[in-house]
Amino acid sequence: MALISVKKLNRVFDVSKPWLNRVIERQPKAFLTAVSDVDFEVAPQTTYGLVGESGSGKSTIGRMLVGLLTPSSGTVEIEGINLASETDAGKVDAVRSDIQMIFQDPFASLNPRWRVRDIIVEPVVARGGDATGLAEKLLEQVGLSALDAGKFPHEFSGGQRQRICIARALSSEPKLIICDEPTSALDVSVQAQVLNLMSDLKDDFGLTYVLISHDLTVVRHMSDRIGVLYLGRLVEEADAEDLFADTKHPYTQMLLEAAPQMDGFGREADLPEGEIPDPINPPSGCAFHPRCPVATDICKQERPAMRHLGKSRVACHLAE
Numbered sequence: 001m002a003l004i005s006v007k008k009l010n011r012v013f014d015v016s017k018p019w020l021n022r023v024i025e026r027q028p029k030a031f032l033t034a035v036s037d038v039d040f041e042v043a044p045q046t047t048y049g050l051v052g053e054s055g056s057g058k059s060t061i062g063r064m065l066v067g068l069l070t071p072s073s074g075t076v077e078i079e080g081i082n083l084a085s086e087t088d089a090g091k092v093d094a095v096r097s098d099i100q101m102i103f104q105d106p107f108a109s110l111n112p113r114w115r116v117r118d119i120i121v122e123p124v125v126a127r128g129g130d131a132t133g134l135a136e137k138l139l140e141q142v143g144l145s146a147l148d149a150g151k152f153p154h155e156f157s158g159g160q161r162q163r164i165c166i167a168r169a170l171s172s173e174p175k176l177i178i179c180d181e182p183t184s185a186l187d188v189s190v191q192a193q194v195l196n197l198m199s200d201l202k203d204d205f206g207l208t209y210v211l212i213s214h215d216l217t218v219v220r221h222m223s224d225r226i227g228v229l230y231l232g233r234l235v236e237e238a239d240a241e242d243l244f245a246d247t248k249h250p251y252t253q254m255l256l257e258a259a260p261q262m263d264g265f266g267r268e269a270d271l272p273e274g275e276i277p278d279p280i281n282p283p284s285g286c287a288f289h290p291r292c293p294v295a296t297d298i299c300k301q302e303r304p305a306m307r308h309l310g311k312s313r314v315a316c317h318l319a320e
Contacts, residue, residue: 002042002044003078003208004040004048004077004208005044007073008035008037008074010035010038010071014029033232034063034258036057040227045208048225049226051215052255056230057233058180059180059181061212061229061233062178064076065178067084068245081095095304096248098176100180102178102181103175104181106161106162106185107154112152113152115151120168121134123171136149136296142161149211152171153309159186159194163194166182171260174207179211179212182211183213183218195222224240228275231287238313239312241317249314249319251291275292285298286304
């Protein structure tokens with residue numbers, strides 16, 4: 001049984017101007033489709049990577065997984081429970097206790113007025129648990145000193161703050177951690193330390209990760225399965241090895257060609273063409289067709305369905 005099951009997930013935001021402005025300017029309401037018909041499953045004790053350019057809907061999906069946003073339509077089931085529609089408060093509370101999130105900016109997600117000890121044990125204290133010595137133990141597990149428990153967040157570097165965020169996420173003994181760009185604010189050497197730490201903790205605690213990132217090297221290093229998002233829609237999904245060895249979708253190929261490579265000295269790669277279209281007024285048919293080098297008339301007219309192709313799933317008319 002999958003730990004996470006997402007089906008036909010949609011999220012639409014009302015981005016209209018105030019009513020009086022719309023009346024004066026004679027403009028209709030404006031709606032932004034951030035996530036559109038997304039389906040995927042995540043098996044227990046695996047890492048699922050969500051990758052795509054900025055504005056592709058990655059963080060919106062992450063927030064719906066933890067319940068910070070409610071879907072406009074579709075379902076998100078964690079351990080078989082739909083958090084948005086389940087009426088049994090006990091079941092919802094039990095599932096929520098198994099979920100934690102690591103945010104993109106470690107300093108913004110830490111209370112600057114609290115000591116590190118209080119920050120780490122907050123998920124446990126909020127549920128009435130015993131937190132004696134817990135912060136010190138977790139700090140040592142994430143590579144910091146137990147003496148750091150009495151300090152404030154501003155006394156740490158960026159990498160150390162992210163380790164504190166990881167310790168806080170581990171304090172409630174979760175099964176699932178949503179990692180929203182956990183290393184994007186860190187320099188390369190610290191990124192490697194944090195990623196290796198997360199990988200070790202996954203094995204030690206039997207964790208499941210949903211890793212949200214625009215960095216393909218991070219996703220490839222950490223993920224068992226990868227989903228590629230474009231303009232709110234999943235366009236390709238495959239196991240990590242298969243995705244990098246046999247890419248099906250032109251957008252995924254464009255991302256791979258633009259990514260830095262260790263053996264790519266002197267290589268010539270075409271720069272990505274164009275930008276993500278306006279999500280308030282997306283193009284007809286396949287949303288990628290204005291930037292696609294192989295687009296045909298059918299791509300401009302008909303939106304491709306997500307279908308199985310070998311070991312992958314791909315939304316492209318010309319994937320073969």
